[in-house]
Amino acid sequence: xGVTIAIAGKGGVGKTTVCGLIIEALRRRTGGPxxxxxxxxxxxxxxxxxxxxxxxxxxxxxxxxxxxxxxxSGVPLGRHIEYELHRAMVEGDGVDLITMGRGEGPGCYCAxxxxxxxxxxxxxxxxxYTVLDNEAGLEHLSRRVSQGVDALIIxxxxxxxxxxxxxxxxxxxxxxxxxxxxxxxxxxNLRGELGAKAQVVLAKTGLPVLARxxxxxxxxxxxxxxxxxxxxxxxxxxxxxxDALLADLLHFTKETxx
Numbered sequence: 001x002g003v004t005i006a007i008a009g010k011g012g013v014g015k016t017t018v019c020g021l022i023i024e025a026l027r028r029r030t031g032g033p034x035x036x037x038x039x040x041x042x043x044x045x046x047x048x049x050x051x052x053x054x055x056x057x058x059x060x061x062x063x064x065x066x067x068x069x070x071x072x073s074g075v076p077l078g079r080h081i082e083y084e085l086h087r088a089m090v091e092g093d094g095v096d097l098i099t100m101g102r103g104e105g106p107g108c109y110c111a112x113x114x115x116x117x118x119x120x121x122x123x124x125x126x127x128x129y130t131v132l133d134n135e136a137g138l139e140h141l142s143r144r145v146s147q148g149v150d151a152l153i154i155x156x157x158x159x160x161x162x163x164x165x166x167x168x169x170x171x172x173x174x175x176x177x178x179x180x181x182x183x184x185x186x187x188x189n190l191r192g193e194l195g196a197k198a199q200v201v202l203a204k205t206g207l208p209v210l211a212r213x214x215x216x217x218x219x220x221x222x223x224x225x226x227x228x229x230x231x232x233x234x235x236x237x238x239x240x241x242x243d244a245l246l247a248d249l250l251h252f253t254k255e256t257x258x
Contacts, residue, residue: 002125003250006132006180009155010165014188016040017219018155018242019133019228020048023095024229026129027250032094035127037058037120039100045133051090056101060084063224093230096127106226133194151249152183153210158194161203167205184210184251191215211245213238 005022009015016038023036038045046053063103064081090097100121124130152173156166166185173180185207187194191214194202203211216238222231232239246252 002128002130003151004124004132005151005153005249006134007153007155008134008169010162011042013155013157013159013162015155016044016133017048017223017244018153018186019045019186019205019214020229021239021242022153022246023049023131024232025239026131027244028234028239029092029246030129032125032129034095035124036095036097036126037096037100037130037132040133041101043099043101046090046099047159047226048098048223049092049095050227050230051092051095051097053097053099055088055091057085057100057159058101060088072210085120098123114214135243148180149179152178152180153186153209154183155188157189158187158191158198158251160198162197163201163205167201170205170207176249184208184249186210186245187212189213189215201207210242210249213241 007015008020009018022033026032027034035043036045036049041058043053043056060081064084085098088098092107122148154169156162170183173183173193185202187209190212218232218236219229219238221227222229229239
């Protein structure tokens with residue numbers, strides 16, 4: 001059974017960058033293969049991974065729905081969607097990426113979504129690691145599409161507003177009885193110690209702090225230049241911190257190497 005890690009958090013806190021760092025650290029430690037799923041409609045995970053997306057699943061859904069009457073007779077819809085799913089996958093060095101995107105155009109996506117979800121579950125079962133970059137808000141969790149996840153990592157910066165959002169995500173997980181075996185908070189882009197108000201809000205989230213990532217000029221430069229995280233050296237401090245987080249979270253040993 002593979003390991004699945006989901007990332008969530010308020011928009012603007014560097015959620016996708018943290019997700020990319022987790023994927024990159026995991027790739028370097030294990031060699032992969034890793035299935036990365038960008039489930040945020042503001043799809044930017046491909047950029048931090050240095051991959052180019054030709055088609056999203058949202059676009060694929062719209063095309064399938066528009067042409068459903070023209071599909072070859074005798075070919076089940078599920079088989080067609082499975083084929084399209086593989087066509088939408090972008091293959092990288094130790095990482096394969098699927099970008100969900102947005103549903104395009106009018107129409108009911110219920111049947112397509114149901115089949116697509118089953119196909120994704122089957123696909124992810126073939127990977128030792130799956131990393132899911134969720135929507136910035138709560139909708140993805142509230143639709144219960146993140147069940148069966150080994151670890152939920154909620155990302156926040158030091159702003160009390162973002163910390164309160166992290167707390168609401170944690171409360172939602174409790175209220176829906178979602179099956180996350182572990183969950184915790186990564187504090188990102190910190191500039192010094194948290195202020196007194198932020199520390200109070202942090203305590204109220206009820207979340208353990210898994211890692212604290214300071215503001216990183218190198219990461220900022222990569223983002224501005226649209227360069228991938230794979231350019232970071234192995235001894236980069238932020239990457240090492242994320243690697244230590246994974247070691248604790250997934251109980252890696254020193255022998256867990258590519």
